[in-house]
Amino acid sequence: MTISRQDYYQRLNTANLSPLWQSLSRLVPPQPQPKAVPTLWKYDELRPYVMQAGELITAEEAVRRVLVLENPGLAGQSSISSNLYAGLQLILPGEIAPSHRHTQSALRFVMEGQGAWTAVNGERTTMSPGDFIITPSWRWHDHGNPAVAEGGEPVVWLDGLDIPLLVHLDAGFAENYEQATQPIERPEGFSYAQFGHNMAPVRPIESDGTSPIFSYPYARSREALDQLWRFEAVDEWDGVKLRYINPQTGGSAMPTMATFLQLLPQGFKGRTYHSTESTVFTVVEGHGTVYIGAAAFTFGPKDIFVAPSWNSIRFEADSEVVLFSYSDRPVQQALHVFREARE
Ligand code: 1HN
DSSP states (O other), rough: OOOOHHHHHHHHTTTTTTOGGGGGHHHSSSSSSOOOOEEEEEEEEHHHHHHHHHHOOOOOHHSOOEOOOGGGGGGGSSOOSSSEEEEEEEOTOEEEEEEESSOEEEEEEEEEOOOOOETTEEEEOOOOTTOOOOOOOTOOEEEOOOOOOGGGEEEEEEEEHHHHHHHHHHHOOEOOOOSSSSOOOOOTHHHHHTTTSSSSSSOOOOOOOSSSSSEOOOHHHHHHHHHHHTTTOTTTTBBBEEBBOOTTSBBBSSSEEEEEEEETTTTOOOOOEEESSOOEEEEEOOOOEEEEEEEEEEEEETEEEEEEOOOOOOESSSSSSEEEEESSHHHHHHOOOEEEEEO
């Protein structure tokens, strides 16, 4: 007598087996089926929570005083999209976030406040709003903020990391440095002088896959967009959009995350596109509306929103808008699975 399918599946289960025919369409969907959902965080609503954290815990105790932006479709996973992490970090005057390193790559995008510093590769950089700062994989990094007497003020930045990707890859390592801060070996601005002016040292410095420029100041990137806009280089989907590059390779500044800055002219009504990358956007300037899948979000300065893979995306700008964004595009490109469609 043949057993019932029910019994059969039960027995398979106890033998650590499963019938592919029951999961095939889920495993190989006709198009991406992200669990992450389009989500917007209004900075006005986030900010009080961030500042309260400053009253409840020191940077020293927290190690990193960060509120994680968690996608409601990925609850409990500290993820804003399937491969990306986002958080808001606060550092108060006089505080130090102690030096450590990990295989996860990190980016910082400064949201508010001036004068905090981050150190990477023995060099410090001072933060200003709109600056894009990189912590490469496995490099010691510490952050600090001068005391109030030296002009310190609360500084908040957006942290973008490839944490969920490294979870999938089971490739996470981390270590603490024996001191709170790493030794300073080079003057501030050294790496920017070497690589930030379309020039490079004559004797090649070997690339570790991450840009040797670890701070991309906002003023310079903003100026590029402004000039291109004046030259009427406005794309119907993206407005004026540039990607940050690693000057050693021409590729993305970080191996796992691409970063972009784009300008939407006042009155811009963009066309619709789809992309397999999941993108986290933050608003640097201006007001507008973004349509992501079935969602419509009106946004203003410092708001953060995420467009998970293959959701339709379209922008409208009420005033001149500047958006910073990061995505998992380089990973998809390396694997030859990146796709986009422009309607
Ligand atoms: C980290 O090292 C930082 O260095 C921020 O500021 C956020 C989230 C998870 C793991 C490491 C930082 C982080 C992080």
